Amino acid sequence: MEFQRHDAPFFTPRTDVASIMRQVLYALIPAVLAHVWFFGPGILFNLIIAALFCLAGEAAMMKIRRRPVQAALADYSAMVTAAIIAFALPSLTPWWVTATASLFGIVVAKHLYGGLGFNVFNPAMAGYVVVLIAFPMDLNLWTAPRMGDIDYQYPTLLETIRYTLTGVLPSDLGFDAVSRATPLDQVKSGLSNMRTFDEIHNNPMMGHFGGRGWEWVSNFVALGGIWLLLKKIIRWQIPLGVLAGLLIPSGFLYWVDAGVHASPGFYLFSGATMLCAFFVATDPVSAATSPKGRLIYGFGIGFMIYAVRRWGSYADGVAFAVLLMNLATPAIDYLTRPRIVGHRKLEKWRQE
Amino acid sequence: MSAPTFDLGTLHGGLRMPACKDESTARVIQHIPIPTQLVLPLAQHAGEPAHPVVSIGERVLRGQLIADADGMISAPVHASSSGKIVAIEQWPVSRRLGENAPCIVIECDGLDSPVQLSEPIVPFEKVDPESLLQKILHGGIVGLGGAVFPTAQKLMAATAESLEHLIINGVECEPYISCDDVLMREHAAEIVIGAQILLHALQLDHCLIAVESDKPEAIHALADALTELQDSRIVIKQIPTIYPSGAEDQVVQLVTKKEVPTGGLPTDVGCLVQNVGTAVAVHNWINDGEPLISRVTTVTGDGIAAPMNVMARIGTTIADVVNFVGGYTDRAKRLIIGGPMTGKAVSTDRVPLVKATNTILVLSETPAVGTEQPCIRCGECAQVCPILLLPQQLYWYACADDEAKLRSYGLIDCIECGCCDLVCPSHIPLTADFRMAKARMRELADETARAERARKRFESRTVRLEREQLQRAQELLEQRKKVQKAGPQAIQEILERSKSKDNSASEKDE
Incomplete structure (x- = not known):
């Protein structure tokens, strides 16, 4: 009798990349629903267009690189990139903006660096930053969040599709009618106009912490993130690092002078903080890998987000923070190598 | 009864795995009758192969020396039963390098007549440690935990160091393997006496028997034996069930809270580790004059009709062993000598059971594992690595053949436990890659x-x-x-x- 042979270990691996990516996608479902509830169906069209272009970009690049196309599409990594791009863009975004972000993310940031596992930068954030700089006007059209009692006008489903495809709103709907400055924008401009945070925040639009609608989307993003933590798809170091990196400086400055600084709660639940902490910064490929390194990496992102929001010229700083820390990853990994069991000190080990 | 204790060092990472041991521990150790043919490799131990001292056609008796130790690190081989030497030739064996190795083939006469056994040393306390060590040298005893390092040489090297503890390793952390468990259940007294002999040979007065928490029967049996033998020098240490806590350096780390330095041995931190099976072999040789000619082996897996632990003569072919336990099931597709994490797949069951064979594992079809994908640097491998290595970095440098980096990232410290393979979502055969990089x-x-x-x-x-x-x-x-x-x-x-x-x-x- 001839037996099959292969190398030890003889157990099957417990998980695979596709299932990890799929679970990341599942974890975003509650947040998508919340997004649709508060900001209209725009995100769904963003999602469709981003998915289309991300998958097409992935397939084309794999073909050009003479790699198996099927395998790359089946690992769902391009879908995750698409989902994060869809979340980052305003609810009303013309298709070419989404397409540009998707193609830049996949083609340039991912495949020109060697494809899955080799990209230095987070593809979604790289794509987003490109359109943020290239199409600044198109990234402002955030529909007003559903407010319940407050009078509120929003484009219908058909009008949303039409805007996504043409970039034109119906003549009876002005930009001013459907869109609102985001809470981050309001706080930033308010603070720079010497208004106190309490004054700015005393507005039904601002909700409890991070702005009406925004804070609920954040809650659902965090919920998905906690589910990923429980499933051990992501580890706690990066989310904690990001949140701490944002909370510590904002909390300290708010404690020093609550008038001129926004509250830490506001920063935590507005913009893309939660998305960043649980879904963007935790992209393993472009993040640090050692546990200690991940804390530092996360903390750096959190701090940088705060710095951009508070002192930078952009309202939100997630993308810049992530890309900057991506650059620091190799150094962080190198400096936070754990002490190998049986080795005395890291210093000695380095000299060898 | 000495209370099992949890006062332990810590082990990073590791895996909790399905034990898969209940199938084989359900019944007591079964003795396999003497087969018609025995195949005894000359190299069943680490170091130089033994050299044959018999010739073809010669009649040998059970326990007779048939190949003597050769060189500084080597161990003799004894005839496991009586019969005629019919060949000294290349025979398929299970080992990492090469498929065949020189073996002595004995055609058994079934009489199992013993050689004039060497006088047992009773009581062993009467003998001075030096001659006890010399005696152990001739018993063909090797480390039965898997490394098969000649025991006598290990002991002799250790006497030169300042030792604190003798550690008897009953931590059988790898799934499926249960031979040490049943040995502890059924031969606890022999283990304790073996430990006493080793203590005397080493002139030590402190021994720890490490057993995993999922082996309550074994702990009870050992505790009873200790109560009966009234030896306060020997203490049982219960350690948590996590793979790979049973590896030599890891056991030391757990029970003494000391790390074995890189490139060093447990003796560097004052410990000498011996497997429970080795302790029994020492007992059998010193107390009964019987050299290492048989061992307990677990025969298990979903490819085996009736999994169990057997006491088999060294040199029995795997085919004979499997026949004894009722043969293969229809699903049998893979034959593994050793455990599922560190064992070696062989293509034929003609290979003999040797001193190192703790398990014969027969598994069904190789599961369809997806193709190897690029590393996504998730770092799960680093989370489970008991040595705190960064397998994701090592993999990178192994691919690049960057020797300096491999060295500084501690490739040589890798114990090849296989944990990283199991958690890798990209299904990269990390352990195999590292093994290859080490060889390179x-x-x-x-x-x-x-x-x-x-x-x-x-x-x-x-x-x-x-x-x-x-x-x-x-x-x-x-x-x-x-x-x-x-x-x-x-x-x-x-x-x-x-x-x-x-x-x-x-x-x-x-």
């Missing part, structure tokens, strides 16, 4: 050493040649001076002499 590194080191030797040889040759040339030039110079001093007359004489010499030489040629 060793090769490279050998090559470098060879090149270094060649360079030295070349350099010294150059120096020698130069020196010789200089010497010759000097001699020539001196001669010329001498000649010049003697004047033209002498030159003429010399020339004539050399001419006549030439002539005589040419005449001779003709």
Whole structure:
């Protein structure tokens, strides 16, 4: 009798990349629903267009690189990139903006660096930053969040599709009618106009912490993130690092002078903080890998987000923070190598 | 009863795995009858293979020495039963390098007549430690935990160090394997006496028996044996069930809270580790005069009809063992010698059961594992690595063949436990890659050493040649001076002499 042979270990691996990516996608479902509830169906069209272009970009690049196309599409990594791009863009975004972000993310940031596992930068954030700089006007059209009692006008489903495809709103709907400055924008401009945070925040639009609608989307993003933590798809170091990196400086400055600084709660639940902490910064490929390194990496992102929001010229700083820390990853990994069991000190080990 | 204790060091990472041991521990150890043929490899231990001391056609008896230790690190091989030597030839064996190895084949007569056994040493306390060690040397005893390092040499090397503890390793953390468990359940007294013998040989008075928490029967049996034998030097340490806590260095780390330094041995932190099976083998040899000719082996897996633990003579072929336990099931597709994490797949069941064979694992079809995907640097491998290595970095450097980085990231510290493979979502065969990278590194080191030797040889040759040339030039110079001093007359004489010499030489040629 001839037996099959292969190398030890003889157990099957417990998980695979596709299932990890799929679970990341599942974890975003509650947040998508919340997004649709508060900001209209725009995100769904963003999602469709981003998915289309991300998958097409992935397939084309794999073909050009003479790699198996099927395998790359089946690992769902391009879908995750698409989902994060869809979340980052305003609810009303013309298709070419989404397409540009998707193609830049996949083609340039991912495949020109060697494809899955080799990209230095987070593809979604790289794509987003490109359109943020290239199409600044198109990234402002955030529909007003559903407010319940407050009078509120929003484009219908058909009008949303039409805007996504043409970039034109119906003549009876002005930009001013459907869109609102985001809470981050309001706080930033308010603070720079010497208004106190309490004054700015005393507005039904601002909700409890991070702005009406925004804070609920954040809650659902965090919920998905906690589910990923429980499933051990992501580890706690990066989310904690990001949140701490944002909370510590904002909390300290708010404690020093609550008038001129926004509250830490506001920063935590507005913009893309939660998305960043649980879904963007935790992209393993472009993040640090050692546990200690991940804390530092996360903390750096959190701090940088705060710095951009508070002192930078952009309202939100997630993308810049992530890309900057991506650059620091190799150094962080190198400096936070754990002490190998049986080795005395890291210093000695380095000299060898 | 000495209470099991949890006062332990910590182990990073590791995996909790399905034990898969209940199938084989359901019944007591079954004794396999003597087979018609025994195949005894000359290399069943780490170090130099033994050299045969019998010839083909010779009749041997059970326990008779048939191959003697050869070299500093080696162990003798004894006939596991009586019969006739029919061949000394290449035979398929289970090991990492090569498929065949020289073996002595015995055709058994079924009588199992014993050789005039060497006198048991009872009581062993009467004998001085030195002669006890010498005695152990001839028992063919090797480490039965898997490394099969000759026990006597390990003990002798350890006596040179300052030791604190003897650790008897009953931590059988790898799934499926249960031979040590049943040995502890059924032969606890022999283990304790074996430990006492080792303590005496090492002149130590502190012994820890490490057992995993998922083996309550074994702990009870050992505790009972200890109560009966009234030995306060020996203490049971219960350690948590997590793979790979049973590896030698890891056991030391858990029970003594000390890390074995890189490239070092447990003796560097005052510990000597022996497997429970080895302790029993020592007991059998010293107390009963029986060398290592049989062992307990777990025969299990979904490819085995009736999984169980068997006591088999060393040299019984796997086919005979499997026949005894009721044969294969229809699903049997893979034959693994050893556990599912560190074992070795073999293609044929003609291979013999050797001193190292703790498990015969027969599994069904290789599961369809997706193709290897690029590493996504999720770092799960680093989370489970018991040595705190960064397998994701090592993998990167192994691919790039970057020897310096591999060295500084501790490739040589890898214990090849296989944990990283199991958690890798990209299904990269990390352990196999690391094993290969290690082999390459060793090769490279050998090559470098060879090149270094060649360079030295070349350099010294150059120096020698130069020196010789200089010497010759000097001699020539001196001669010329001498000649010049003697004047033209002498030159003429010399020339004539050399001419006549030439002539005589040419005449001779003709």
